[in-house]
Structure formats: structure tokens, C-alpha cells
Amino acid sequence: MKRRRFIQALAATPAAPALLAQQVQPSQQAPPAEASLRYSLPDAAAEPVLHFFTAQQFAALRKLSDFLMPPVNGAPGALEAKAPEFLDFLLSQSPADRQQLYRSGLDGLNAQARKRFNKLFADVDAGQTDTLLAPLRDPWSYDAPADPVAAFLRAVKDDVRRATTNSREWNLAASAGRTRGGGGALYWLPID
Amino acid sequence: MAETKYDVLIIGSGASGGMAAYTLTKKGIKCLMLDAGPPIDFDRQRVNKSAHELPFRGFGKPGKLSHVFQATEFNANQWVDETQVSYTHDPKEPYNWVRVRMIGGKSLFWARMSFRLSDYEFRAKDHDGYGDNWPISYSDLAPYYDQVEPIFRVRGRRDGLMQLPDGVFIEDTSGESECNKRFIAAARERGIPNTKMRTSMGRGQFASSFNLLLPDALATGNLTIVPNAVVREITVDKNTGLANGVNFLDRQSHREMHATARVVVVGASCLESTRLLLNSGIANSSGVLGHYLHDQFYITQSVQAVVPEARDGKSPNGFSGGFIGGGGYMPRFRNLKTKEKNFLRGYALDWSTGGSPDAKYFPLYGEALQKAVESCRGAGFSCTVMGEVLPRADSQVRVNKTVTDAWGIPVLHIQTHYTSNEFNMAKDAIATLEELCHTCGWEVLGRHDQMFPPGYSIHELGTCRMGDSPKTSVLNKWNQSWDIKNLFVVDGSSFVTGGSQNPTMTILSLSMRASDYLAEQMRKGEI
Numbered sequence: 001m002k003r004r005r006f007i008q009a010l011a012a013t014p015a016a017p018a019l020l021a022q023q024v025q026p027s028q029q030a031p032p033a034e035a036s037l038r039y040s041l042p043d044a045a046a047e048p049v050l051h052f053f054t055a056q057q058f059a060a061l062r063k064l065s066d067f068l069m070p071p072v073n074g075a076p077g078a079l080e081a082k083a084p085e086f087l088d089f090l091l092s093q094s095p096a097d098r099q100q101l102y103r104s105g106l107d108g109l110n111a112q113a114r115k116r117f118n119k120l121f122a123d124v125d126a127g128q129t130d131t132l133l134a135p136l137r138d139p140w141s142y143d144a145p146a147d148p149v150a151a152f153l154r155a156v157k158d159d160v161r162r163a164t165t166n167s168r169e170w171n172l173a174a175s176a177g178r179t180r181g182g183g184g185a186l187y188w189l190p191i192d
Numbered sequence: 193m194a195e196t197k198y199d200v201l202i203i204g205s206g207a208s209g210g211m212a213a214y215t216l217t218k219k220g221i222k223c224l225m226l227d228a229g230p231p232i233d234f235d236r237q238r239v240n241k242s243a244h245e246l247p248f249r250g251f252g253k254p255g256k257l258s259h260v261f262q263a264t265e266f267n268a269n270q271w272v273d274e275t276q277v278s279y280t281h282d283p284k285e286p287y288n289w290v291r292v293r294m295i296g297g298k299s300l301f302w303a304r305m306s307f308r309l310s311d312y313e314f315r316a317k318d319h320d321g322y323g324d325n326w327p328i329s330y331s332d333l334a335p336y337y338d339q340v341e342p343i344f345r346v347r348g349r350r351d352g353l354m355q356l357p358d359g360v361f362i363e364d365t366s367g368e369s370e371c372n373k374r375f376i377a378a379a380r381e382r383g384i385p386n387t388k389m390r391t392s393m394g395r396g397q398f399a400s401s402f403n404l405l406l407p408d409a410l411a412t413g414n415l416t417i418v419p420n421a422v423v424r425e426i427t428v429d430k431n432t433g434l435a436n437g438v439n440f441l442d443r444q445s446h447r448e449m450h451a452t453a454r455v456v457v458v459g460a461s462c463l464e465s466t467r468l469l470l471n472s473g474i475a476n477s478s479g480v481l482g483h484y485l486h487d488q489f490y491i492t493q494s495v496q497a498v499v500p501e502a503r504d505g506k507s508p509n510g511f512s513g514g515f516i517g518g519g520g521y522m523p524r525f526r527n528l529k530t531k532e533k534n535f536l537r538g539y540a541l542d543w544s545t546g547g548s549p550d551a552k553y554f555p556l557y558g559e560a561l562q563k564a565v566e567s568c569r570g571a572g573f574s575c576t577v578m579g580e581v582l583p584r585a586d587s588q589v590r591v592n593k594t595v596t597d598a599w600g601i602p603v604l605h606i607q608t609h610y611t612s613n614e615f616n617m618a619k620d621a622i623a624t625l626e627e628l629c630h631t632c633g634w635e636v637l638g639r640h641d642q643m644f645p646p647g648y649s650i651h652e653l654g655t656c657r658m659g660d661s662p663k664t665s666v667l668n669k670w671n672q673s674w675d676i677k678n679l680f681v682v683d684g685s686s687f688v689t690g691g692s693q694n695p696t697m698t699i700l701s702l703s704m705r706a707s708d709y710l711a712e713q714m715r716k717g718e719i
Binding site for chain 2: 041043067068069070072075086090093094095098133136137138139140141142143154157158159161162163166167168170171182183184185186187188189190191192
């Protein structure tokens with residue numbers, strides 16, 4: 001915590017005057033170098049709280065993510081990278097049309113699984129999954145498919161891949177030489 | 193109290209404003225430069241991060257910069273915030289207005305593709321009967337291209353192409369990979385020429401006004417730069433009808449100031465300059481101001497192919513003597529000696545080999561997809577199509593007085609769309625590219641002719657066009673307002689046609705030429 005914020009936080013507490021007096025004395029010495037502090041990202045220390053998908057939708061998304069991006073040759077898969085959990089957050093922040101694409105796509109997958117195999121998508125076996133993912137074996141075209149489930153599958157294929165390869169887990173695997181990518185780039189700080 | 197009386201007030205610090213300052217200050221002319229953006233310390237403003245360290249894991253904040261397709265989560269803060277400086281358009285006619293507000297402007301981030309226009313553009317009407325000629329010819333601007341290219345250190349290969357005149361280049365003597373030779377030969381059989389990309393090398397990490405023009409101008413002692421100055425209006429002396437300065441607002445405090453000078457030079461970028469003139473209510477006796485907006489249409493990853501022999505890492509990249517890698521530039525080849533049936537003008541192709549096709553092109557998923565992506569790593573061919581857009585009077589901008597930006601300045605309403613000429617041209621480009629790939633024996637993974645919305649190229653042009661008559665143009669052949677003789681507009685808004693070439697070298701050359709003329713007129717006491 002930066003010193004000013006720390007003092008502001010103290011000032012907001014009932015015991016602030018006494019505490020502040022105690023803290024002011026040390027602050028007159030040279031402040032500790034911030035560069036010596038180490039910080040962690042939230043993903044390294046905590047689990048995401050889900051908000052967007054229903055339980056059935058999320059179960060389908062997890063199954064789908066694992067199928068689309070499994071772990072291969074030491075590279076983490078989508079589940080290890082917590083891609084479904086990240087997409088739950090991303091979709092919660094996304095425009096309504098994108099939210100609708102995902103919700104109707106996952107509901108559509110569950111409906112198709114029920115109709116064909118009398119199960120939810122999360123419970124179908126590998127062969128049945130391949131059957132339901134047939135639209136992903138169509139050649140690429142610029143225009144998104146008209147069918148909402150096919151359009152969703154095309155979108156989620158890209159998103160799961162990106163959420164996986166941009167994850168902390170992928171970055172660590174790349175650093176250990178188990179996969180490629182995961183590198184950095186120059187990030188622009190906000191301009192005042 | 194202002195410390196100095198300025199001869200020339202320059203609005204904008206990018207390529208055009210920077211070149212005006214560079215040229216005028218070297219002739220002893222005192223210049224004041226105002227720019228809406230801040231100065232940037234690039235070492236402090238940018239830090240290395242991995243995608244997983246960003247708040248949205250590299251996806252970017254949903255809905256932010258929805259018109260800036262170039263934006264990523266890494267660079268989002270370098271672009272103008274659309275909510276702060278908004279603009280309006282019909283939802284059915286999207287326009288991607290991509291802007292930068294910082295000292296150096298868009299010249300900090302351009303793709304550095306550095307071409308000359310030819311008389312196929314300057315005398316376009318003579319060639320095909322459409323639109324208007326420029327009031328100048330290639331021979332008028334060539335001496336200025338000759339001066340600009342060494343400043344920007346343009347690397348290229350001299351090929352003697354009429355439609356893409358050679359310049360004063362750092363000669364590119366690099367060879368071609370085997371794949372490139374095959375592609376170039378297939379094109380040559382169809383009468384399609386190829387040259388090396390012509391690129392501004394600049395110095396250090398930039399080829400920008402920021403490092404190539406402004407330091408020299410400052411070194412003369414004749415330039416004062418005021419950042420964070422959002423110009424609201426050019427002011428005019430009611431008695432003389434001449435411009436006498438500008439009103440501007442401090443970007444952060446919004447405090448309003450007035451700056452004066454004998455001459456005003458506007459180089460704020462095509463649409464910002466036009467917006468300023470429209471908001472000032474000047475320089476529009478022709479009624480043409482804001483009309484004839486055009487750019488180049490862009491189709492990126494138009495054809496994505498794989499070179500079969502290069503799969504599975506069998507052929508490592510090599511630009512000279514290797515099997516795959518490198519690229520080239522095919523300048524306009526349509527409607528030069530022959531006439532196409534369903535479109536005027538032409539397009540250029542920026543192509544490369546040795547890249548890696550995106551996973552989306554493979555009709556696979558799971559482990560099979562990951563294996564295919566790995567197999568094709570470094571074995572790809574890709575091409576961007578850049579097509580000429582015809583200038584049209586009904587392609588226009590106007591001020592929308594019902595909407596203002598964060599400084600209370602009315603915004604632009606932009607009204608433009610592409611038409612059958614551009615769509616037919618795009619279809620021809622994709623068919624041609626696909627045929628070339630098949631001739632080379634390459635596997636086409638994907639093809640499309642869907643261009644980005646107008647504006648994507650960041651090459652907006654034409655809304656303060658120059659011409660031979662004050663009745664049909666805003667500026668004369670010296671980038672000087674017909675209506676106000678001490679007002680010059682030196683950016684891309686002065687173009688009459690844009691061709692398919694990237695415009696920066698032409699903007700720089702026009703600004704240098706206009707500034708030379710202005711200095712001479714001031715010396716003679718004409719202005």
C-alpha cells in the first residue's frame with residue numbers, strides 16, 4: 001500500500017489520531033524503497049467468484065473448454081488455465097449481444113445433447129461431443145454461421161484458446177520451456 | 193502576458209505540423225505550435241507486461257474503443273478515448289475514426305510504409321475521366337519527396353515503376369526466399385509487378401515528427417511548443433478578414449486562452465483540421481469544406497495460405513537464400529494500360545511469407561488443432577489488400593451541434609460508405625491472390641473480400657481539398673485558403689485523390705512545399 005493511502009486508511013478509523021501520531025514518527029525517516037516489495041496477482045492467491053453463467057451453462061462451458069483446448073505435451077489445458085472461470089468474468093462485462101451469443105449457445109448445446117443423447121452436454125462422452133461439435137469441422141468462412149449454436153462454437157473456440165494461452169499458467173509453462181508464447185509486450189499506462 | 197510575438201501559429205505536432213515547423217523555423221520564422229495532447233516520456237509511459245498481468249487477460253475491456261480495431265489491451269491507452277472526443281454517424285454507416293493526441297501525433301505509430309504518388313493520381317481525371325485532377329503534377333512535388341525521404345531514411349528498391357515513382361532510398365539489396373521468388377514469378381506472368389516494401393527507417397525506435405522534425409526545429413531557437421492545448425476556434429480580424437490567432441483550452445484545467453500570430457497553419461490531421469475550420473465558420477465560400485472524404489479500404493488477412501513444403505519446421509525462415517520468409521509490395525496494376533469492366537483505379541498488395549496462420553482457419557479443435565497450428569508454424573502466406581477509394585462529394589463530414597466533446601466543442605458527424613467500385617475492386621483482388629496461391633501450389637486456408645469500415649486505414653483524406661478554382665476547392669495549389677490568405681492547411685485533408693499508396697510521404701512533402709511558399713511570401717511581404 002502506498003504511504004499516502006495507508007495514512008488515509010488509518011485516518012478513517014476511530015482510533016486514527018493516536019495511530020497516526022504513532023505512524024508519523026517513523027515516516028520522518030527515509031521511506032522504504034517500494035521496489036523491494038513483491039506483489040502477487042489475484043489469480044496466484046485466490047479463486048474467482050462466478051457471476052454470469054447458470055450452473056448448467058457453466059458445466060457445459062467447462063466440458064467444452066476441456067475438449068477444445070486439452071493439455072498437450074506439457075502445455076496447460078483450458079481447465080488448468082481457468083479459462084472457463086475467466087470467460088465467466090469477461091462475459092459478465094461484455095455487450096448484450098455477446099452475452100446472448102454465449103447463453104443461447106450453451107443452452108443450445110445442452111438442448112441438443114438432451115435431444116440426441118438424453119443427457120446434458122457436461123455428461124456426454126467423447127464420441128457424442130464430436131457429434132455435437134460438427135460445425136467446427138466446417139471450412140472457415142469470414143461470415144459467422146447463421147445457426148446460433150454454430151456461431152457460438154466458432155466464438156468460443158477462439159476465446160477459450162486465447163484465455164488459455166494468455167493465462168498465468170501458460171506463461172509459467174512457456175518460461176519452463178514446455179510450450180511457446182505467453183510472452184510480454186509493452187503496456188501503455190493511462191495518460192494523465 | 194505572452195513572451196514572444198509569433199510569425200506563424202501551427203496547430204498539430206504530427207507529420208504535417210512537424211514538417212511545417214521544421215521548414216519554417218530553419219528560415220528564421222518564429223513559430224508557436226499547439227497540440228491537443230501531452231508530451232510523452234516513452235520510458236516511463238510504457239512497461240513490459242504479460243497478457244495474464246492485464247485486467248482482462250489481453251482481451252481488452254469489452255466495449256472500450258469499439259471503433260479502434262487496432263487497439264489491444266496493451267496499447268488501449270495510446271488512442272483517443274471515444275467517450276472523451278466522440279463523433280456521430282448513422283449506425284448503418286460505421287466509420288472508424290482512429291486518433292492519437294500526444295506530441296508527435298500519429299507519426300509515433302504509423303506503419304512507416306513510404307510511397308510517392310504518381311501522375312496516375314495527380315492527373316487522375318486526365319487518365320480515366322473520373323473526378324478531378326490535382327492542381328499540381330508529380331513534377332511539382334518530386335523535389336520535396338527528394339528532401340523528405342532522406343530525413344525519414346526511407347529504405348526501398350528502385351524499380352522504375354511509373355505508378356510508384358522511385359525515391360531517394362537507402363537501397364534495399366536483400367534477396368528473396370524461394371517461396372517469394374515463386375510468388376513474384378507467378379505475378380509477373382500476369383503482368384503484376386513487385387517491389388520491396390518502402391519503409392521509413394527513422395532513427396532509434398521512431399520515424400516520427402517527435403524525433404526527426406521537432407528536435408531540429410527546436411534547435412533553431414525559433415519554435416515554442418505548447419502541449420495540452422485543445423484548439424477550439426481560429427479567430428479572424430473583422431476589419432481585415434485575416435486569421436489572427438486561435439482560442440484554445442488547456443486539456444486538463446479547461447482554462448481558455450487566446451494565442452496570436454501573423455499566419456495560422458493547420459496540421460491537426462484531416463478530420464480534426466476540417467472540424468476546426470467548420471467550428472470556426474471560415475474558409476468555406478466554396479461549400480466544399482467537409483466533402484470528398486476518402487481513404488484506402490483495407491482487407492487484412494485477405495487470403496491465408498500454407499506452403500506445404502514448409503510444414504513441420506522443414507524450412508526455417510531466411511530472407512536471403514532461405515526457403516520461406518520476407519515479403520513484398522505489389523503496387524497498383526489495374527487500369528493503367530488496360531481498362532477493367534467494373535471498377536476504376538486499382539489496389540496494392542502487401543504480402544508476406546513465413547508467418548503462422550491463426551488457429552481460426554483450421555476446421556479442427558482439441559489436440560488435432562494444436563498439432564495443425566504447430567505443423568504450420570512459419571509456413572504461412574498472408575496478404576493485405578489496400579484499395580483506392582473514389583472521392584465523392586456526398587462522402588462528407590459536418591458539425592453536429594447537439595453533441596460536444598469533453599471541452600464543450602461540437603463534434604463531427606461523419607457520413608460515408610464504400611460503393612460498388614470498391615466492392616468490385618476487392619473481389620478482383622481476392623480472386624487474383626487466390627489464383628496466384630494456387631499457381632504456386634499453396635493450400636488456401638481462408639479467403640475473404642470483406643473490408644473494414646471506412647477510416648480503418650487511418651488514411652482519412654480530402655475534406656479540405658486543393659484545386660484550381662475557389663468555387664470548387666478549399667485550398668489553392670499551395671495549401672493556402674482561397675478565402676483567407678494567411679491560413680494554410682497542410683495535412684491529408686488537402687488531397688484530391690489518394691491512390692492506393694500510404695499517404696504520409698505525400699503529406700510531409702506537401703507540408704514542406706507549402707511552408708517553403710509561405711516563407712517566401714512572408715519574405716516578400718505578401719503575407
